[in-house]
Amino acid sequence: MGETLEQLLTAQEVADKLRTTPSNLYRKIKAGKFPAPIQLSIRCVRWKESDVVQWLNNLPTSVPSEADLELA
Template sequence: MNMTHHDRFLRLNVVLERTGLSRATLYRKIQSGTFPRQVRIAERCCGWRESAVTEWMNSPISYLVDDFSPRA
């Protein structure tokens, strides 16, 4: 998904609040490729593209990360 000029980064607490997921469930979904991966936005800071979270919220059951490959 391309980031548009209107896109912004959401921090963990905002993502959890918007999705209603627990932290453990969120990271489990990231591992399985059924939730967007976070993006490093600084050395010790990550966030999620708002557009990716919105896309997931529009279709959470059928969402799959396009370039998903399990991490070893």
Template sequence: MREKLLRLPKVIDATGYSKSRIYALIKEGAFPAPLKLGDRAVGWRESEIEAWIASRQPSMKNASLSATAESRTAQ
């Protein structure tokens, strides 16, 4: 089975990040690098984007739980 490649608009939709934020994260080594498809075209492996999103979810849940606990404490 072939790996599906996502173009930038799909990566933006999947992550919720802007183009500039995605490329800044790539530069920091914190986001999967794209594959060069041609002179002016790149794509990302769908599995790498899905794995990156999945790796972010536990920390997002912890941040959400912390905020909820803090708001309850403040009441």
């Protein structure tokens, strides 16, 4: 009974959250660096907001230093 509806986002809304363009969003998906959307119909796809938020929360919080890169 306590279920809430999942917010579904368009490509433009996701791109805005990522501060990028829809074209770059689709490049990330093709490269396997971002979750694929849910196919609602032939020409309609959406992303679950929770998937986008989870992906953003899992981003590294700092840029590696040169010393860190030498260890890799």
